[in-house]
Amino acid sequence: xxxxxxxxxxxxxxxxxxxxxxxxxxxxxxxxxxxxxxxxxxxxxxxxxxxxxxxxxxxxxxxxxxxxxxxxxxxxxxxxxxxxxxxxxxxxxxxxxxxxxxxxxxxxxxxxxxxxxxxxxxxxxxxxxxxxxxxxxxxxxxxxxxxxxxxxxxxxxxxxxxxxxxxxxxxxxxxxxxxxxxxxxxxxxxxxxxxxxxxxxxxxxxxxxxxxxxxxxxxxxxxxxxxxxxxxxxxxxxxxxxxxxxxxxxxxxxxxxxxxxxxxxxxxxxxxxxxxxxxxxxxxxxxxxxxxxxxxxxxxxxxxxxxxxxxxxxxxxxxxxxxxxxxxxxx
Amino acid sequence: xxxxxxxxxxxxxxxxxxxxxxxxxxxxxxxxxxxxxxxxxxxxxxxxxxxxxxxxxxxxxxxxxxxxxxxxxxxxxxxxxxxxxxxxxxxxxxxxxxxxxxxxxxxxxxxxxxxxxxxxxxxxxxxxxxxxxx
Numbered sequence: 082x083x084x085x086x087x088x089x090x091x092x093x094x095x096x097x098x099x100x101x102x103x104x105x106x107x108x109x110x111x112x113x114x115x116x117x118x119x120x121x122x123x124x125x126x127x128x129x130x131x132x133x134x135x136x137x138x139x140x141x142x143x144x145x146x147x148x149x150x151x152x153x154x155x156x157x158x159x160x161x162x163x164x165x166x167x168x169x170x171x172x173x174x175x176x177x178x179x180x181x182x183x184x185x186x187x188x189x190x191x192x193x194x195x196x197x198x199x200x201x202x203x204x205x206x207x208x209x210x211x212x213x214x215x216x217x218x219x220x221x222x223x224x225x226x227x228x229x230x231x232x233x234x235x236x237x238x239x240x241x242x243x244x245x246x247x248x249x250x251x252x253x254x255x256x257x258x259x260x261x262x263x264x265x266x267x268x269x270x271x272x273x274x275x276x277x278x279x280x281x282x283x284x285x286x287x288x289x290x291x292x293x294x295x296x297x298x299x300x301x302x303x304x305x306x307x308x309x310x311x312x313x314x315x316x317x318x319x320x321x322x323x324x325x326x327x328x329x330x331x332x333x334x335x336x337x338x339x340x341x342x343x344x345x346x347x348x349x350x351x352x353x354x355x356x357x358x359x360x361x362x363x364x365x366x367x368x369x370x371x372x373x374x375x376x377x378x379x380x381x382x383x384x385x386x387x388x389x390x391x392x393x394x395x396x397x398x399x400x401x402x403x404x405x406x407x408x409x410x411x412x
Numbered sequence: 413x414x415x416x417x418x419x420x421x422x423x424x425x426x427x428x429x430x431x432x433x434x435x436x437x438x439x440x441x442x443x444x445x446x447x448x449x450x451x452x453x454x455x456x457x458x459x460x461x462x463x464x465x466x467x468x469x470x471x472x473x474x475x476x477x478x479x480x481x482x483x484x485x486x487x488x489x490x491x492x493x494x495x496x497x498x499x500x501x502x503x504x505x506x507x508x509x510x511x512x513x514x515x516x517x518x519x520x521x522x523x524x525x526x527x528x529x530x531x532x533x534x535x536x537x538x539x540x541x542x543x544x545x546x
Contacts, residue, residue: 093465093466094465094495094496094497097465097466097467097468098468100468101419101468105416105417165447166442166443166445169442169443169444169445170417170445171441171442171443171444171445171446171447171448172442172447172448173438173439173442173448173450174447174448174449174450175450175452177449177450177451177452177463178450178451178452181451181452181455181459184456184458184459184462184463185458185459185462190466191463191466192466192467193449193467195417195447197417
């Protein structure tokens with residue numbers, strides 16, 4: 082039986098081995114993904130992102146547990162991304178430490194991966210690997226990004242639903258992070274909500290949200306108070322108001338409520354057609370990435386090392402501008 | 413093309429609560445360019461075999477200080493074999509009496525490292541054995 086047939090039957094060793102092939106970008110991996118692609122597009126891809134130490138792994142653990150304990154348990158795959166060292170290329174992938182309660186459940190599959198040089202909070206192969214897990218029949222795929230700062234927003238292009246995790250007490254320093262990463266949140270999670278400062282943190286998040294999306298305003302109209310959506314001249318009003326949910330991931334508090342809004346967001350995407358739009362955006366991104374890699378590789382074959390070095394030397398000597406050097410190197 | 417990286421699971425089976433050695437090894441392997449999946453303390457043999465399967469690792473490093481190695485190690489190697497991962501290399505570190513080393517090797521362990529083992533020797537051994545498979 083071929084690797085992809087075994088994957089379709091849910092053979093865990095086959096899934097694991099194919100994930101490695103895809104991660105290593107091998108021809109065998111490409112071939113299997115080509116065959117499997119038609120079987121993808123069913124899973125709900127949920128991204129979990131936030132600053133380091135906000136409890137993403139513990140939260141992923143609890144979300145998976147609650148999906149497994151639901152009246153109709155869903156099969157859950159987890160892809161946990163941790164950074165590679167920029168110096169040695171090595172990595173310590175430690176997200177499993179928080180996920181030990183999921184051990185021994187054949188409806189759960191956890192895979193750790195290193196970024197291998199990617200900067201957006203995911204690795205290059207994360208999209209392909211989630212397609213393998215999708216084809217293998219997992220209903221939900223939880224994708225945990227590296228501890229994110231401002232620009233690690235790649236997850237927004239991959240996931241259907243993005244959870245941004247914040248915690249109380251990070252103080253004003255975190256405002257910058259919020260400004261970068263808040264925009265991609267579909268659901269905000271205020272984790273470690275048993276800590277002091279949770280009220281202030283929630284107020285800060287709420288305040289930030291109200292600047293961003295239309296809120297109901299009360300206006301005087303013919304002597305009566307009426308509710309209107311403001312700003313009224315905005316383009317199509319996205320009626321998904323980003324909810325904030327408090328959780329204590331180490332204890333599982335707030336998780337049932339979080340699962341409710343996850344289900345609500347999925348329903349919202351499906352009802353508004355956003356599911357298809359995000360699907361299209363995701364595949365568009367993947368296609369562009371592949372185009373870039375492949376055009377770059379085929380261009381590289383048209384230029385000798387000597388030509389390239391020569392152009393670089395002239396550039397350094399200020400004989401060519403960067404754009405002139407480009408012209409010299411393009412066919 | 414992405415490089416093939418050596419992936420190593422570093423695990424602590426059993427009940428002893430000292431993971432400094434495991435962390436030193438994890439760090440050393442990371443600095444040698446390997447991808448280390450670290451599982452934390454108090455793992456059962458079943459948890460370790462399951463993690464090795466899901467992570468498709470090339471090698472498993474077990475840190476055992478409790479003296480239970482002759483009980484834990486065969487269970488782990490059997491489970492990994494039963495999962496069909498017969499190419500996974502097994503390394504054991506910790507407090508292992510000399511006379512137990514041959515027994516562990518009979519159980520399928522590829523290398524045993526006591527206190528004071530230089531980390532570069534462990535790294536070299538892993539590289540050698542994993543590449544032989546490839």
